Amino acid sequence: MNIPLCRPCVDDAEVDAVAEVLRGGWYAHGAANTAFEQAFTELLGVECAVSLNSCTSALFLALMANRIRGEVIVPAFTWVATANAVVTAGATPVFADIEPDGRMLDPDAVEAAITPRTEAIIAVHYAGQCANMWRLTDIARRHRLLLIEDSAETLGATHHGRQAGAFGIGCFSFFPTKNITTGEGGMLTCHDADLASQVRTLASHGVTTSTLERERHRSPWAKQAAMAGFNFRMSNILAAIGVQQMKKLSGMNRARQRLALHYAQRLAGCEAVTVPAVLAGNTHVYQMYTLLVCADRRDKLVAALNAQGIGASVHFAPPVHRHPAYQGLAPDHPLPVTEDVAARSVTLPIYPGMTVAQADTVADAVLAHLENGD
Numbered sequence: 001m002n003i004p005l006c007r008p009c010v011d012d013a014e015v016d017a018v019a020e021v022l023r024g025g026w027y028a029h030g031a032a033n034t035a036f037e038q039a040f041t042e043l044l045g046v047e048c049a050v051s052l053n054s055c056t057s058a059l060f061l062a063l064m065a066n067r068i069r070g071e072v073i074v075p076a077f078t079w080v081a082t083a084n085a086v087v088t089a090g091a092t093p094v095f096a097d098i099e100p101d102g103r104m105l106d107p108d109a110v111e112a113a114i115t116p117r118t119e120a121i122i123a124v125h126y127a128g129q130c131a132n133m134w135r136l137t138d139i140a141r142r143h144r145l146l147l148i149e150d151s152a153e154t155l156g157a158t159h160h161g162r163q164a165g166a167f168g169i170g171c172f173s174f175f176p177t178k179n180i181t182t183g184e185g186g187m188l189t190c191h192d193a194d195l196a197s198q199v200r201t202l203a204s205h206g207v208t209t210s211t212l213e214r215e216r217h218r219s220p221w222a223k224q225a226a227m228a229g230f231n232f233r234m235s236n237i238l239a240a241i242g243v244q245q246m247k248k249l250s251g252m253n254r255a256r257q258r259l260a261l262h263y264a265q266r267l268a269g270c271e272a273v274t275v276p277a278v279l280a281g282n283t284h285v286y287q288m289y290t291l292l293v294c295a296d297r298r299d300k301l302v303a304a305l306n307a308q309g310i311g312a313s314v315h316f317a318p319p320v321h322r323h324p325a326y327q328g329l330a331p332d333h334p335l336p337v338t339e340d341v342a343a344r345s346v347t348l349p350i351y352p353g354m355t356v357a358q359a360d361t362v363a364d365a366v367l368a369h370l371e372n373g374d
């Protein structure tokens, strides 16, 4: 048996789109990037979208472009990239605890972590649904803090009708496990054209015009850096995949939702398992399907599923403050919910091409293992 944790949903549409770009000869940032970005602004209802080479670059540039150098409140229950972006941008992550149901920033813990040095909050939307953005938006506004959404795992999810990534500055990932993929890639979304322009410039060596614009409008050799920048651009080839993936997004998310419903029906009656909760006001797009089980049974369950060819995994353990790179930044207050869910979370396979029969096989294996008392 082989049921992977995830599998990208790609067909001839992506293959043909890539072939067209390859035959067309324009491989660097180009027309497909513009189309991909437009698909994002339309879906999210935001003014701007900037395609980049990763979500980590989007998070980093959101901080750099806003000159954030002080404290940034982040959850420790996230992929390490969230905190890495803060440190590499020259700021200091301050870890706040999460709430147990959605496993995302607890607004009360955020408020308690604010100091005179706090400059920003990064809300991480976990596994396919939004953090409590109404409260976090209010906290950010009252304390004049920048609000960044790490939306890597949540493309297409909504919170009280508004899309993830449309509350603050949205940062998306197109790694192969995500709701859409371009292999590697990211997108920054915002409502501020000046910020988007600053991000584009920083992502492109500090040069204010793109190669495509220079080709079209002025002497292609006339390029000057307005600031010291990076090369965080996404290629036209990958953007062409993104354009096709965006056309399939709602269908792929619906398939994830159907599978999640099926898992819940099969597993909710088992006392040893807590199935993921959908928080009030949220639609969930199940980038991952994450259970909670007893801490002392978790590793054995994942190993047993893996031994049967089921690509179960854990997201996220250890929490970021327990990574060796972050030992010196351990919070001076406890993170009890973070520690608890990091020890108890299990991720089951979920991807649009997965069949209900495969979900049944996974559910059977989970139940058989837990009901055996292992």
Ligand SMILES: Cc1ncc(COP(=O)(O)O)c(C=O)c1O
Pocket (backbone or CB within 6 Å): 053, 054, 055, 056, 057, 078, 079, 081, 082, 124, 150, 152, 153, 172, 173, 174, 175, 185, 186
């Ligand atoms: C919550 C979270 N933040 C950031 C990232 C980093 O995304 P990328 O690999 O596109 O930089 C990921 C991806 O794994 C993630 O899950």
